[in-house]
Amino acid sequence: MRELAAENAREGGGAHSEPPEAAEACRPEINNHTAGLGRRGDLNAAVPNPRGSFHACSKISLEEWDRRYESHATNNGCRLSYTTSLTRHADDGDRRLRHLQFDPSDASLRLWNLLLSEEERLHAARRAGHTLVGVMKDLGTVPIIAYACDRVTAFYPDGAWWTPCIMEASADSLRAADAAGIDESFCPVRAMLGAFITGEHFPRPDCLICSVGATCDDVTALAERIADLGHDVFWWEIPHRRRPEAGEPVIGLPDGTVAPAGQVAFVQSELARVRQVIEGLTGRPITDQALVASIERANLVRGLIAELRHLCFTAPACPLPALELLIAEMLALHFCSDPTGAVEILTHLLDEVRRRVRDGVAVLPHDNVPVFWVNPVADLQVMNLLEDCGGRICGTEYLISHALNLIPTDLLPMEALARTALADPMVGSAHDRAAMIARQIEILGSRAVIISRIPGASHCATEGLIIAEHIRRRSNVPVVEIEVPPISDGMRQTLRSRIEAAVEIARHGGSA
Numbered sequence: 335m336r337e338l339a340a341e342n343a344r345e346g347g348g349a350h351s352e353p354p355e356a357a358e359a360c361r362p363e364i365n366n367h368t369a370g371l372g373r374r375g376d377l378n379a380a381v382p383n384p385r386g387s388f389h390a391c392s393k394i395s396l397e398e399w400d401r402r403y404e405s406h407a408t409n410n411g412c413r414l415s416y417t418t419s420l421t422r423h424a425d426d427g428d429r430r431l432r433h434l435q436f437d438p439s440d441a442s443l444r445l446w447n448l449l450l451s452e453e454e455r456l457h458a459a460r461r462a463g464h465t466l467v468g469v470m471k472d473l474g475t476v477p478i479i480a481y482a483c484d485r486v487t488a489f490y491p492d493g494a495w496w497t498p499c500i501m502e503a504s505a506d507s508l509r510a511a512d513a514a515g516i517d518e519s520f521c522p523v524r525a526m527l528g529a530f531i532t533g534e535h536f537p538r539p540d541c542l543i544c545s546v547g548a549t550c551d552d553v554t555a556l557a558e559r560i561a562d563l564g565h566d567v568f569w570w571e572i573p574h575r576r577r578p579e580a581g582e583p584v585i586g587l588p589d590g591t592v593a594p595a596g597q598v599a600f601v602q603s604e605l606a607r608v609r610q611v612i613e614g615l616t617g618r619p620i621t622d623q624a625l626v627a628s629i630e631r632a633n634l635v636r637g638l639i640a641e642l643r644h645l646c647f648t649a650p651a652c653p654l655p656a657l658e659l660l661i662a663e664m665l666a667l668h669f670c671s672d673p674t675g676a677v678e679i680l681t682h683l684l685d686e687v688r689r690r691v692r693d694g695v696a697v698l699p700h701d702n703v704p705v706f707w708v709n710p711v712a713d714l715q716v717m718n719l720l721e722d723c724g725g726r727i728c729g730t731e732y733l734i735s736h737a738l739n740l741i742p743t744d745l746l747p748m749e750a751l752a753r754t755a756l757a758d759p760m761v762g763s764a765h766d767r768a769a770m771i772a773r774q775i776e777i778l779g780s781r782a783v784i785i786s787r788i789p790g791a792s793h794c795a796t797e798g799l800i801i802a803e804h805i806r807r808r809s810n811v812p813v814v815e816i817e818v819p820p821i822s823d824g825m826r827q828t829l830r831s832r833i834e835a836a837v838e839i840a841r842h843g844g845s846a
């Protein structure tokens with residue numbers, strides 16, 4: 335690895351590098367780097383390849399990763415963290431991996447391993463005597479309070495959301511949820527209840543902290559069932575973010591919108607209760623100084639993700655597949671239970687993406703159409719499908735945009751966190767979320783919008799329609815709604831047709 339790093343550094347590639355085999359996946363392809371992207375917004379962030387050409391960097395299968403891993407392991411004594419074989423996760427039950435196409439960089443391998451090893455990490459934290467805090471629903475705020483404490487590990491049991499996909503519905507947790515009467519009429523987050531029933535996916539947390547109020551019915555209903563199982567659930571309220579009335583004092587939120595000052599104060603008081611609960615669990619006070627340090631680390635993660643998103647959305651040649659970018663975004667929520675590892679791996683990934691942008695290395699054909707994607711996909715394979723259909727992610731709203739905003743550092747930490755929590759797109763109206771998405775589409779110059787409905791999700795029945803109509807009123811980009819189940823194989827052709835239609839209409843400048 336040292337030799338590789340040195341060679342890469344000589345070429346200006348930074349300290350981290352791909353295995354030699356991964357480099358072989360990148361082959362020269364001469365293209366016009368502005369073709370098909372003429373209407374996009376900020377293209378200046380990407381430094382064009384001085385040679386004026388792109389190099390194609392092919393995605394690879396799990397089998398290919400395994401062959402490369404074996405060769406890499408044989409050739410390199412020095413190993414970065416999280417560079418083990420991905421196949422072991424597939425062998426352990428994460429079957430969907432066998433059907434995905436992956437980015438071929440070491441940084442992406444580490445990213446996947448960080449994601450897929452969380453269960454082991456939580457068990458290790460328990461063995462090491464850490465206090466385990468299970469956080470539900472708020473997506474990004476409470477873990478920052480928890481990680482202000484030593485020897486506390488916070489995680490989202492909601493992360494079981496992807497279990498039906500990753501394990502291809504083979505997990506006992508789904509059968510347990512079914513047996514408890516929580517069937518497919520619920521959003522895939524129902525796997526969380528099953529995981530609590532079977533106790534197989536993560537250690538029992540010392541405490542669960544769940545936001546209620548302006549949250550989805552699915553998680554609220556499931557959290558009540560989890561409390562009935564004998565788990566200690568602490569509830570805190572996040573109110574519906576309403577528009578301020580005339581003359582009412584308002585406070586700015588990190589996303590540039592405003593909320594009534596009274597609501598910010600209320601959320602701050604609720605988060606103060608959360609802080610007390612965590613202090614009670616550990617027996618130690620959480621100082622403002624520790625909170626400020628935790629916010630700074632969260633902002634470091636958010637800053638890395640912001641630059642990644644910016645480069646991926648605006649570079650003339652797409653430098654990272656949609657799937658890896660989605661996982662990177664998700665690290666903002668709770669750092670996948672390893673804040674230090676998350677910073678390291680995001681830094682590595684950003685180095686890789688910067689290098690690709692500088693050298694004009696593209697993971698997709700240059701004329702793939704820039705698409706804005708709304709909502710996370712229940713089946714990760716659909717992110718591959720979008721790219722196979724000629725699309726390229728150039729904007730996302732995966733229901734976590736509040737977790738991507740930088741947290742204000744010029745305020746007392748609890749007020750800063752309250753403002754951040756209130757910027758959650760899910761606690762405001764669907765019209766507010768639609769307006770926020772429409773603004774981003776304009777800024778990024780997206781040429782098509784795909785709204786991916788989540789089967790069973792209580793908010794998806796009408797919200798998609800509101801968002802689609804709002805965008806159609808403001809721009810003439812095609813907007814397509816699809817529904818993606820956790821295993822979409824049986825619908826692949828339908829999904830392909832819908833996505834291809836959006837891409838082709840966009841390519842020819844029409845609307846739908």
Ligand code: SF4
Binds near residue numbers: 521522550
């Ligand atoms: S996808 Fe929607 S319904 Fe499901 S847990 Fe997330 S917010 Fe709730």
